[in-house]
Amino acid sequence: MSKHLVRHLKMQSFTEENYLKTIYHLSENNEGAVQTNAIAEKMQTKAASVTDMLRKLSEKELINYKKYQGAHLTPLGKQTAINVIRKHRLWEVFLVEKLNFKWDEVHDIAEELEHINSPELVERLDEFLAFPKNDPHGDPIPDKNGNFDFVPFIKLSKLKKDDKGLIMGVSEHSSAFLKHLEKLGLTLGKPLTVSAINDFDGSVEIIVDDKKTSVTREIAKHILIRI
Amino acid sequence: MSKHLVRHLKMQSFTEENYLKTIYHLSENNEGAVQTNAIAEKMQTKAASVTDMLRKLSEKELINYKKYQGAHLTPLGKQTAINVIRKHRLWEVFLVEKLNFKWDEVHDIAEELEHINSPELVERLDEFLAFPKNDPHGDPIPDKNGNFDFVPFIKLSKLKKDDKGLIMGVSEHSSAFLKHLEKLGLTLGKPLTVSAINDFDGSVEIIVDDKKTSVTREIAKHILIRI
DNA sequence: TTAATTTTTTAGATTTGTCTAAACATTTAG
């Protein structure tokens, strides 16, 4: 890391921050330790590289790690990860609300902006945006102490025929996925009704804006619903 | 450079961008080739490191460089440097105008933001800010084609007794310097009159807002005036 | 125009983050 990017006191490199964030996201769902291969896959890197980094993060007391046993974030590691996520989501709100980007265009830019290191900047950005609670994809934005409401949305793929609900979020941020939803009229806040579930491939037929559409089971897994 | 920060087509690292920017600024004033030691001093690094980087930038055709002869930006290198400067200055305007930072607080944050790689983001930011012509320190903001008016301001240190003028810029961005000016009431746009020049140490006595103050010759060199 | 001084480059290390190939450990299946 170049000296021109010297960070605050606890100097985490972009790379370290990305590892911490990935470990955080992987431990959100399943409870146990986060495995080397899972991290390697998410970060599009090799298991050997992950092992190296896990040792380093462990050295810095950002994770608990023992050989062959996977990783857990320490409180310090968790705080760091949540702070990066806070910044990511605030910048996404900025890009959509102030610069008129679409929700499918902001993720990659936020991946860069999330590493800008200025606590003051984050707090002022939060204020400028009027302390938003959710990002453009429905994800909750942690406050400056790292607290946020855990809202247990249900995957569209779990709904039954005739269930009704509101689209509250997505669990996949790729532009391709979001553009596809947009084309189908599936945007945040939209009410929908499940009109049928296809026995053969699990695809879900829904009614949105009085129009009938259908999404594959894979897509339905990434659409989050509040009933 | 980590793969998570893979940039656009012409992949310049933060470090390369900072070198190009420094070479650009050093060639703004004196015309000839930019010397190794001058770069080393501005970047707070060692001459040996500079030599390594000059060879690399030359390899990439961003500068013209021959051993012992110093460096010149190529058109491509100049364009890259100006684009980084454009981003730096636009972000400074954002920080001051939208997030209410003071002019002495924004430089370091902009040093990080200037490396965010998204042409679309820059254009939308420019529009959001209503296409500002100057940054909070009076420096001109290049347009998206890299063009900007060269405005030949005069250093306060060059003025004579009884000369009048407007403060149009500063050529030093450190927080300490800017805070000092602020304390003396020397902010952008302020009219001033030179009431005396001290023979002994060259310090400049001025009248601003009907009050008399005095700045050292060193400080006067960094205050830019339009008569 | 030789000598002293300044400037620049080279040589050789170091740190960070990455990789491949091979070894080792753990889990799963027969």
Place this chain on the structure above:
DNA sequence: CTAAATGTTTAGACAAATCTAAAAAATTAA
């Protein structure tokens, strides 16, 4: 319960950006 498959770590290398110390070139001064 052994054997195969899967998952993880080690060993050794590499590229980027940096450093120190020493050599070489260019400039300035005597």
